[in-house]
Amino acid sequence: MALDRVLNAESVAVIGASKTETKRGFQAIRTLIDEKYEGIIYPVNPKEKSILGLKCYKKVSDIEYNVDMALITTPAKTLPAVLEDCGKKGVQGAVIIAGGFGEVGIEGKKLEKEVLQAAQKNNIRLIGPNTSGMMNLKAGMNLVGLKDVPKGNIALLSQSGNMALTIMTEAKLKSLKGFSYYIGVGNEADIKFHEYLEFFRNDPDTKAILMYVEGMREGRKFLQEAHKTTLKKPIILLKSGRSSTGKRSAGSHTGALAGMSYVAKTAFQRAGIVVIENSTELFPVAETLSSLPIIKNNRIAILADGGGHATVAADILSDLGIEIPELNPRAQAKLKKILPAAASVPNPIDVAGGTDTNPALFADCADIILQDPNIGGLLIVGLFGGYGIRFAPSLSLMEEDAAHQMGKMVAKRKKPIVLHSLYNSEKPHSLHLLRYYGIPVYDSLDVACKCISVLAERGTYIQKYHGKTKFELQWRQKAVPEGIAIIKNALEQGRNVLLEHEAKKLLQLHGIPAFKDRIASSADEAVSVAGTMGSSVVMKIVSPDILHKTDARGVRLNLNTESDIRDAFDSIMTCAKKYKPDADIKGVLIAPMARKGLEVIIGTKYDAQFGPVILYGLGGIMVEYIKDFSTRVIPISSTYAKSMLEETSSAPILNGIRGEKGYDKRSLKNVLMICSDLVEAYPEINEMDLNPVIVHEHGVSIVDARIILCPGRKNLYYENTNNNKPL
Template sequence: MEARPDVMQHDPSHELFQPRRLQLDAIFKPRSVAVIGASERPGSVGRTLLWNLISNPFGGTVYPVNPKRTNVLGIRAYPSVKDIPEPVDLAVIATPAPTVPGVVQECVEAGVKGAVIISAGFKEIGEEGRRLEEQILTIARRGGMRIIGPNCLGVMRPVTGLNATFASTMARPGTVGFISQSGALLTSILDWSLEENVGFSAFISIGSMLDVGWGDLIYYLGSDPYTKSIILYMESIGDARSFLSAAREVALQKPIIVIKAGRTEEAARAALSHTGSLAGSDEVLSAAFRRTGVLRVDSIADLFYMAEVLAKQPRPEGPRLTILTNAGGAGVLATDALVQGGGQLAELSEETKKKLDEFLPPHWSHGNPVDILGDADPERYAKALEVTLADENSDGLLVILTPQAMTDPTQTAEQLRRFAQSRKPILASWMGGVEVAAGKKILNRAGIPTFQYPDTAVRVFNYMWRYSYNLRALYETPSLPDDEIDGGPDRERAQQIIEQVRREGRTLLTEYEAKQVLEAYCLPVTPTRLARTADEAVAAAEELGYPVVLKLHSLKITHKTDVGGVQLNLDSPEAVRRAFDTIRRNLEERGQADAFDGVTVQPMVRARDGYELIIGSTIDPQFGPVLLFGAGGTLVEVYRDRALGLPPLNTTLARRMMEQTKVYRALQGVRGRPPVNLDRLEKLMVRFSQLVVEQPWIREIDVNPLLAAPDQIVALDARIVLHPPDLREEELPRPAIRPYPRQYMGTWRLKDGTPVLIRPIRPEDEPLLVEFHHKLSERSVYLRYASLLKLSQRVAHERLARLCFIDYDREMALVAERRSPETGRPEILAVARLTKIYGTNDGEFAMLVRDDVQGKGLGTELLRRLIQIGEAEGLERIVADILVQNHAMQHVCRKLGFRIIRSDDPADPMVKAVKVLRVPAERESLAKA
């Protein structure tokens, strides 16, 4: 076959076109380690590090670096890492802080790709230490080196034997990845784990996170086959967007359990904002955890309880627990803990009660908790568990045993072993000491976790169902956004209003202006008229119809009720004139006459069955814009019934925010009052979240009260505060979760002239994707997936939900959509996806085009747009694995500048397509070669 310039055989010289090793492999899978600062001084960090590395073989070579010694602990030492004759993957640095920048420079020059900086004395000591960190990071990034630390204990990989720490012992191998910001806590946990026989896949002291942060490590452990769950001890979150992006993706496969220190620390308050005064930073962090499926616990013990339980037992579907006990008091204590923690007692079905009546003594409790009495033998326990497990009203079971004269804890445990693989979680509380120890071992080995006390077991169950609840939000398909129904927001109009206020040097919008911004985003507001004089106020009232409300219109005053600036229920021209004069006089008496700029006139809204709500947003220093929903009105800070969330929202996430409040129960209808239209309220919150993320100059926004009644939802008042004018646009806080990337939307036409909309995918597209897969041929499916993936697998809800509900920070999927000629409804013609490959700056693309539109240029156009996105997002390469027989896709790739690389293995069914978008500075010479 004639050689082609765009087809390459496998050739190691073409390094730009070869697969890349993950960046953190240099730290966690090093082939060689240099200990810089190695020492023989007893008790020194340098000596302990070297000893731990050589006494726990990890399959690599260890090089001591010490310019004052020729050998350390009998191993040849080198004056500098540059003098080591072999390549070094990992440098463990334990030299004084002022020397570290120079050491890092030498590592970069020697080609070292990973470093763990043990040394302290950086930003924790002040500005001088901060400057040292900046120097180190600049040098490391220039050389493509990743750093854990500084001021850390180090890292362990017990499954491989790597111990690059100065801890006194090595952790046992296991399946838990543990990351901690506290080195002292890490050593305490290590001692505890050895006593309790708990093992770890990785044991990481993250230090001050100069470079490698939570997101990097969560991604790495998420792809690590040895890690089954990830637990975190967190003091600060660092890069919030990186953490949320990694956590959301990994939590779908592996539990992430976190304990966050400092939750009672007083957060900074926004002096004039209702939302700011309600939104504490720790609550924002909890909202972020919920949004990503991360489980937050309150104690270190709970970290390990949950890691064990989630590894052994299925997650409950809901909060309903059945308690099975041989002691009434223990059952009551468990019930108290369950209900106080937000769980529910399962209501036994009549069928379950009848079955229990058949074999339980007449005096059993006849309800839940199921008290099977103190003389219960192992068979009674087993039969009662079997019957209650089958009850569909229950989501999980807790079996309590107290040692009594007729009790056999060991044999009871033997009888219950066979239920360990139930589809519902089973927890046990074998209360007592030596007498129950054997039974506890039997249950634990079988996979049924045991707890000393029933209230501890119940607390764990409450964590479990909340964890399930949060994860389900990542799968639930939201309804179609309103911008597909009513034309969407008028973003330009809102932006013009905000820009006009900024040009006038103001940061506070008037109520009138704020309501115009809300209207631009299709949020319902009361009709509002401006009046500078009493005559204008009367004219406006006549136009709107009595009764009306007069409110102060001021460019300076934010809360009108505080200055007597609201007059209600005005039913005549005379009443309007009196109210106008009263508002003006109230300001004059307070010495604020210059703050009177007139009034607004609004109809007096009467809603007998309505509720006053608040929706708002403020800025969190870590997470950027944060949303608030709750009970509103003038006593909003007193009742403090609210929920926080991160924008942007979809309808599912909006409903989840509402469900966290007490007022939500009232909104569903109580005591004969009709319910509020919750679907409409959901969509209003989605539009509000759009406003928050698309208008970044807004610093604070309150809609209070938002009147929600069965027949209407309307904003009665609104307040918007902008960021200060001296803030640069690039300094504006950005959302922690990247919003929908509208900049990648665009129209195009097929070769036959059919117009299509090409846009990023969104969570609401799942039903359209189901229809899309129904119209694919087996050949198209095979060429895309390299196997004949069944239709039922392709359209499974959990699979499609994950493909639609993506993180735009690390993945971009474009869909080509048109109006069906038969039905007029939207339909998807093609999907093209660009996914950033973790640990590299590469993206991998994949594409699937419906058979009836193949050959019309759509695949080429989609790939061209993916290349543009890759360039805009700063990727270095775009790659893809393509079946050898997929000639059409290879042709499209060649046309757009990809190189096609064939393996030297003739049996390999795939070729690799590679397009270099930009070459990093450290590899420019390689590219030229």
């Protein structure tokens, strides 16, 4: 456990300690004392002899005893020298509060690099910089200065101090749950998100990991650690910046579409992370997952004391992909015996006033429902907790008794109960009792539905866990000499784009059906080549400087006669030269016209945080406007290729609609797998765009293929003697 001496430090030096109450150097010491930190505190300030009754040292190296952790509150420019002094004392870790580093520009990045070098030279692990601090709640090591943070079993990782404060305040005011650790991750200059995951995965005091993320330095390593962690403990994550598509690339449709918001969400979910898009759901979901058993069959029952709440809850859960099956006949019969004749018992279950004089019936109904093997969990919605307030105080005792019964019921049946109550803000004792037993209570119906749905989401993930999904890339393993030669030739010519016939040749080498495309450099040659095709042809400009051929009017379709082919050749060349006078034009590509079918796009992109990703969706010139697509981090398995086809809105078209025959999904899935393999085989591939790919009843046709290279990446892998080592 590389971070154990840092996060479980037995001694802390507060560098920049102060007697001024408003300064961090004072607040940190006071909080450590007030929260009875189990270790030793060493204030460091050359101008003071003591602070809050503790001996003060001029510098860390003057301390007589071992120092595990340093909280550094001094300005950014002092950091390199301070870390050098910490190194002399063998300090294991440091929390850097100061900002003004990589987040502010070139000079800040330079200073951050200097600080990191000083830390690495002295074997000091850094939290931050630009962090609000960290807490080890079980040991009282509060290096944030925030008082009365509730203790519990949730680890909180956040790149925003304000978001962390919001989450902690919500826990304090609305829950009985709390935190094992808080880490203000900051700029990730040294310790990265994935290292914290490894630590918390093995921490016995942590049952769930809650994350607020703005950016990630080593996304693929994070996915690898998350995949190992989520089988043992849930990870709940809110990624900010969904409204931004990140850096758009003009090189390909894939580059423009596969922005961080799309890639991150699917990558996180594939690693088993519960992705949250609404900040109000973040802590409630963590509270739920850290308290309750999972739902193993994606089936939920709704118990309500009013039809409106039941109907709305059913709609919300259905939108979240949850099944709401009818109860089995035996369960329905039992409910009818204890509820009024007007009650509805199939599911949702509406007690129809049956609890107005006896709210303890909620517990009786809940037990009947949870004994049904078709039901994986129960959502109770409506007035529970408020009967004693609305109707008669004597009913409060019945509600409390029901709360005790339901709390014990969850443990006995090993099925969860989540509760929505209109009276949550009134804080009746019955709802407090439910929380005591680990049953969360929410005043928002939407939040309650989300919380029980994630129990089903996690249950489904555990049931379908893919042990082989390790997010590891095996470079070059499937490369072939002729393919390497194609890429090497392009790079040696100074090109970062494969010509279309080169791209198609590369695809052919890896199992895509043979292409008949040929290049013509004159109108006479175009006529001769077209004559060998035996059908109508398409003609396209070939130039490494013209990526979007249609924009340059460099494409002509359905050509049959000699005169049409000659005219098309001359027109294409004229338009291309007009579009880009200095373009390097290699000629015109002649290819048979593809048969009609469904146009789709398959592409890959190299994402800065997660490495290579693959995209599938409806194709053609409207792809960036329709935006019906799915993405995955490479490599993909056959299972994930299949799921990419199924999760798009256009998926039903592949099966055939309005009497039409379906399309060849097997061949389409095969192309997806080959594209994934290509990226691993040739790491120089930065972006690949197959658009359109026309899917037929039998087979597929690659109409256009574009591959963009990254010359700099060649040296990372092409000449690496360990090029088969997983990334």
